[in-house]
Amino acid sequence: MGNTVTIRGKAKYLGGVGTKVTGISRRKFKPNLQRLRVTVGQGTSTSLLVCTQCIRSGKVTKLVRQKPFRLPTVEKPKTTADDVVPSGPRARP
Numbered sequence: 001m002g003n004t005v006t007i008r009g010k011a012k013y014l015g016g017v018g019t020k021v022t023g024i025s026r027r028k029f030k031p032n033l034q035r036l037r038v039t040v041g042q043g044t045s046t047s048l049l050v051c052t053q054c055i056r057s058g059k060v061t062k063l064v065r066q067k068p069f070r071l072p073t074v075e076k077p078k079t080t081a082d083d084v085v086p087s088g089p090r091a092r093p
Contacts (some may be wrong), residue, residue: 001026001027001028001029002026002027002028002029003024003025003026003027004024004025004026004027005021005023005024006021006022006023006024006025007019007020007021007022008020008021008022031051031053032051032052033049033050033051034049034050034051034052034055035047035048035049036048036049036050036055036060036062037062037063038050038060038061038062038063039061039062039063039064045063048060
């Protein structure tokens with residue numbers, strides 16, 4: 001629990017005559033909950049309300065429906081110093 005403080009006026013350092021408190025009311029601090037599909041156990045998944053701190057820290061693993069796309073890797077042939085042909089104005093004939 002906490003308070004919301006309603007303030008009226010302009011601060012002195014900004015050229016005003018000062019601020020005045022016109023109202024104080026109670027408020028609740030609530031966690032930032034997100035509805036998330038979570039993998040539980042081996043391959044089973046459920047929908048849970050999870051706080052964002054748990055998602056960031058990795059305490060909860062999100063359901064991965066499809067593997068992310070990756071480009072296929074192509075192996076390049078290794079070149080040696082004999083294979084390199086110099087070119088340009090400094091190249092010797």
